[in-house]
Structures are given as C-alpha cells and as structure tokens.
Amino acid sequence: MISEDISYVRPGTAEEAMQAWAEYTGRPTGDPQADNAQSGGAQGVHYLGGGTELVTGARKSGLGGKPLRVLIDLKHIGATRRMENSGTTIFLGSTLSLNEIGDSGIFPLLTATIRNIADRTTRNRLSLGGNIAGSLPYREAVLPLLLADAKVHTIKPFHADGRDLSVRSEHPLRGIFDKRLTLQTGELILGFSFPADRVALPWRHYRATRTGPVDYPLVTACFVAGSGCVAGSEGVNESEGALGGAGIAVAFSGLFPYPVWYASLDEANTTLAVPGLVRSDQRASAEYRLALTRDMVRRAQEELS
Amino acid sequence: MTAYTGITNLMLSVNGEDRLVAVRPGDTLLRVLREKLGLTGTKCGCENGDCGACTVLVDGVPVKSCMTLATENEGHAITTIEGLNTNPVQAAFADKNGFQCGFCTPGMILNAAALLTAHPHPDPETTREWMESNLCRCTGYEAIQDAIREAVVLLAPPVLGHK
Numbered sequence: 001m002i003s004e005d006i007s008y009v010r011p012g013t014a015e016e017a018m019q020a021w022a023e024y025t026g027r028p029t030g031d032p033q034a035d036n037a038q039s040g041g042a043q044g045v046h047y048l049g050g051g052t053e054l055v056t057g058a059r060k061s062g063l064g065g066k067p068l069r070v071l072i073d074l075k076h077i078g079a080t081r082r083m084e085n086s087g088t089t090i091f092l093g094s095t096l097s098l099n100e101i102g103d104s105g106i107f108p109l110l111t112a113t114i115r116n117i118a119d120r121t122t123r124n125r126l127s128l129g130g131n132i133a134g135s136l137p138y139r140e141a142v143l144p145l146l147l148a149d150a151k152v153h154t155i156k157p158f159h160a161d162g163r164d165l166s167v168r169s170e171h172p173l174r175g176i177f178d179k180r181l182t183l184q185t186g187e188l189i190l191g192f193s194f195p196a197d198r199v200a201l202p203w204r205h206y207r208a209t210r211t212g213p214v215d216y217p218l219v220t221a222c223f224v225a226g227s228g229c230v231a232g233s234e235g236v237n238e239s240e241g242a243l244g245g246a247g248i249a250v251a252f253s254g255l256f257p258y259p260v261w262y263a264s265l266d267e268a269n270t271t272l273a274v275p276g277l278v279r280s281d282q283r284a285s286a287e288y289r290l291a292l293t294r295d296m297v298r299r300a301q302e303e304l305s
Numbered sequence: 306m307t308a309y310t311g312i313t314n315l316m317l318s319v320n321g322e323d324r325l326v327a328v329r330p331g332d333t334l335l336r337v338l339r340e341k342l343g344l345t346g347t348k349c350g351c352e353n354g355d356c357g358a359c360t361v362l363v364d365g366v367p368v369k370s371c372m373t374l375a376t377e378n379e380g381h382a383i384t385t386i387e388g389l390n391t392n393p394v395q396a397a398f399a400d401k402n403g404f405q406c407g408f409c410t411p412g413m414i415l416n417a418a419a420l421l422t423a424h425p426h427p428d429p430e431t432t433r434e435w436m437e438s439n440l441c442r443c444t445g446y447e448a449i450q451d452a453i454r455e456a457v458v459l460l461a462p463p464v465l466g467h468k
Contacts, residue, residue, distance in 0.1 A: 056371075
C-alpha cells in the first residue's frame with residue numbers, strides 16, 4: 001500500500017480532469033513562466049493511467065523523493081479509451097493498455113514493439129501514455145509512433161476571468177519529443193493519431209536483452225522503409241523529409257539514455273560514430289550495445305532492401 | 306466526478322459477491338483482498354510487479370494486484386483463487402504436480418485459466434508469452450507446462466461419436 005494519505009479522483013471527462021488538476025494544484029494561467037513559478041503546487045499530483053510505475057514507485061520510495069498527494073485516474077475518460085481507424089487516420093487513446101493495442105493488430109510495428117515490453121500480465125495494465133510519458137527511460141512504445149509521424153492530442157488547463165478553462169491541442173510528436181515528451185505542467189495526453197497508410201510500410205523490429213525476453217532492452221530498434229515515412233511533419237526540416245524511396249528510417253531505445261529516431265541510416269550512423277554517446281553501464285558496455293546495433297542495422301538493410 | 310480522501314467505504318465485487326470494505330485511497334488491491342477480506346490465496350511476493358504471485362482476474366483479465374489500487378477496481382468483477390472453485394485448471398495442476406512450495410500456484414492457476422479462456426488451444430509460443438508473467442522460485446516449470454497441457458484436454462468439449 002502507499003503509505004501517504006492520498007486523494008483518488010476519477011473524472012468522467014477530460015474537462016473534469018482539468019478541473020481536478022486546477023483544484024488540487026492551484027490555478028494554471030496558460031503562461032508557462034507563471035505556471036512554472038507556481039509549479040510547487042503541482043508536486044505530488046499525478047495523472048494515473050495503468051499505475052504500473054506510479055503505484056509501485058509511490059509505495060516503495062516515493063516519486064523522485066516527493067510525496068504523492070493526489071492521483072487523477074484517467075481511465076474513465078472516453079477520449080483516452082478510443083481506438084479507431086477511420087481509413088485515413090488511426091487514433092490510439094492514451095489509457096488503452098498495451099495489450100489492447102497489441103492484440104488489435106491495428107499497427108503491426110507497434111504490436112511487435114509492445115509485445116516485448118514487460119510481461120503480458122503487466123501489459124494488461126500498462127498504458128500507452130504511461131509507457132511514453134513515464135519516468136523509465138526506455139519508452140519503447142514511442143518508437144513506432146515517431147516513425148509514423150504521429151500527432152499528440154492533449155488538453156491543458158488554464159484559469160482566466162475567474163473561471164477554470166481548458167484548451168485542446170495537437171502537437172507533432174517529433175516536435176515535442178526531445179528525449180522525453182515536453183509537455184506543460186498539467187497538460188494531459190488524450191491520445192496519438194497518425195496517417196493510416198503508415199502502418200502498411202515495410203518494417204522490422206529487433207530487440208536485445210541481457211537475460212530473457214522479460215527484461216529492459218539493451219537495444220530496441222524499429223526500422224521503417226519506403227517513401228513518405230518521414231515527410232510532412234511540422235517538427236521535421238527539409239533534409240529530414242527528403243527520404244528517398246529506398247530510404248530506411250530508424251528509432252532506438254536503450255542505446256542512449258533516451259529514445260531517438262533518425263530519418264535515415266546515414267544520419268544514425270553519423271551519430272553512432274560520435275564517441276561517448278552510447279550508454280555504458282553494468283548491464284552492457286557501449287561497445288557491446290554498438291555491436292548489437294550495427295548487427296540490427298545490417299539485418300534491416302538486408303531484409304528491407 | 307468521483308473523489309475519495311481518507312477512509313472510504315468501497316463496494317467491490319469479489320468472486321461474485323458485493324463486499325463493502327473500508328479502504329484508504331492508497332491501499333493496493335492486494336492488501337485489501339488479503340487484509341480486509343481475508344482472501345489470503347492471493348500471495349504477496351515481490352510487490353513490485355515482477356513475480357506474478359498476486360495475480361487476480363479483473364473482468365476476466367489477469368492483473369497484478371500489487372500494482373493496482375482497490376479504488377481503481379470499483380465496479381469491476383474481481384476473481385481470486387478462492388473464486389475459481391472447481392476449475393479444471395486446478396485439477397490439472399494437482400494431477401500433474403504443477404507446484405512445489407505452492408506460493409506461486411494461485412497466480413499461475415489464475416493466469417492459466419485466463420489463458421485457456423482466451424485461447425482454448427494455445428500454441429507453445431502463446432502459452433510461453435502468457436505464463437512468463439509468473440515466476441516459480443522452485444523452478445518447477447516443466448510440471449506447470451504439463452498441467453496446462455492437461456487442462457487444455459480437460460476443458461475441451463467432449464467429441465460426439467457416431468453410432
């Protein structure tokens with residue numbers, strides 16, 4: 001059990017979640033500077049998705065040394081539970097469990113990636129938003145979404161004219177993912193959307209662990225081949241969008257202390273050649289991780305060309 | 306919007322019965338089942354989501370009860386090992402000695418029962434994927450696999466013969 005006396009809040013709509021956030025943290029203004037100045041009020045207030053990381057972390061040692069005060073459970077908000085393929089766009093809600101998404105087969109590369117995260121029973125609770133926005137550095141579910149040029153649908157609270165209000169936004173994932181999602185205080189992920197044709201592009205997924213299949217990755221690599229797999233994002237510059245028909249885009253987790261993606265293998269190889277960037281710890285040396293990665297790249301090139 | 310602070314009376318549906326329990330919002334489902342409802346068949350192992358000894362079914366889906374709050378499970382059907390009365394999976398585990406010390410067995414049986422509900426004839430890969438959620442420190446995996454294979458047979462509908 002969690003030793004602190006916490007409050008548990010279960011909103012039925014995204015707007016109610018914003019209202020709860022405002023109630024428990026103070027009134028956000030929408031002005032990042034002002035909100036950061038009062039972000040002390042937000043400490044200890046967390047959105048709850050699957051709870052696999054949050055409940056365990058709060059029970060064991062607190063969350064980053066800060067006591068937990070309030071959990072706002074998002075699982076009853078309809079938008080966060082939505083999984084839809086309209087034919088042109090796929091939408092995946094943030095509190096869908098990894099198994100709900102993986103078993104649906106809606107995005108084969110995401111299914112392959114998800115089936116290697118934690119164990120199956122844990123994946124019945126582990127949510128898509130939680131995996132991507134949690135504190136563990138691997139965030140493997142974000143890799144296929146980066147390659148699919150997904151958009152992040154969010155809602156954030158602000159206070160104006162004496163009223164609690166909220167505003168919905170769409171951000172290009174590539175634009176706001178810099179080692180981790182860079183969201184404003186109180187901003188809540190409703191889900192992710194991406195063009196439906198991205199799921200038909202040829203792909204490969206490889207994963208290496210130190211022990212068995214249920215382990216954190218030494219390296220996870222997702223590859224997508226074909227034109228159009230990187231073009232069109234607001235967060236991508238011209239050269240990144242110029243991937244040719246035979247190009248292969250790649251995203252890694254575990255290789256560095258944060259997930260990354262590259263529009264081409266050339267770009268990835270350039271970074272891999274920089275000394276000191278690759279993670280080296282008691283689980284694997286940087287040299288070993290690099291050897292695994294180069295083998296994955298070679299296999300992907302062979303299989304996708 | 307529902308909000309709980311302090312000690313709260315919570316109605317949980319456990320093994321087909323409505324049970325009223327006084328909980329703190331920070332109480333995990335595992336602790337409430339064991340300490341408030343006396344359902345000690347659900348075992349407390351690592352309490353970190355690794356071992357699977359605390360597995361229960363929530364709406365028929367295996368969940369590690371150490372990683373979920375009791376309040377989250379209000380309105381959902383919770384099944385513990387006590388509620389899996391006379392399930393053929395239990396008989397198969399007994400018949401094949403699919404246990405040694407027995408500590409992991411409730412979680413194993415509940416996960417296996419859910420597996421065979423979702424996949425009445427699971428291939429080895431599916432069985433492995435589901436059952437690797439549960440650890441057996443006695444390493445009695447061989448007999449557990451045998452038990453699941455036998456449970457598949459026990460759960461299969463009888464084949465009607467021709468005269």
